[in-house]
Amino acid sequence: MPNYSLAIFDFDGTLADSFPWFIASLDQTADHFHLNRVDPAEIEALRELSSREALNHLGVPMLKLPAITLYMHKLFAEGMHDIRLFAGASDMLFALHDAGVKLALVSSNAEANVRHVLGDAAGLIDRYACGSSLWGKAQKFGAVLRALRQSPANAIAIGDEIRDIDAARQAGVAVGVTTFGYNSRKALERHAPDYLFGDYTAMTRAVVG
Structure with a gap:
């Protein structure tokens, strides 16, 4: 499991x-x-x-x-x-999907843009919550949890910014962040996420076990 x-x-x-x-x-x-x-x-x-x-x-x-x-x-x-996916991102999504992990994507970017860049991996996503929101990312996380009937204790949010850590904390889910995204590793470390991911192998291992 x-x-x-x-x-x-x-x-x-x-x-x-x-x-x-x-x-x-x-x-x-x-x-x-x-x-x-x-x-x-x-x-x-x-x-x-x-x-x-x-x-x-x-x-x-x-x-x-x-x-x-x-x-x-x-x-x-x-x-x-x-714009391309990072090397290894698509393989990681397929690995999580094959392991039985439900996948959701929450982004302020437009869903059509996201799906285009994801390519073949777009169909792996069980729930999209894209576009700007007055209520913020934590509320989107909550909506995803309800839609997919998942407990916060069994979910992890994975992002690359300080706001992703804050939103995950508000939603009561675990949080991991990449060290190669928008915020620097040093900035992310100050906010003490549960996981810091330098590559997708570590990410897959943390989620799947």
């Missing part, structure tokens, strides 16, 4: 290698919304911050955030042919 009967995945920075695209899209987004461009020298420092701290640091008005999110989803859709 697997260690966890449900694995809830984030997408960008967890399964998809989209951080280079994200950085490349920042100037275009800043110009479109008349915001300050990001100094390339700031990028590593931004990886130390939570998403809210990063937005505050960049001076992004919260009222503009929904429009900015939609705009970046549009840019992602236009450029997603250049």
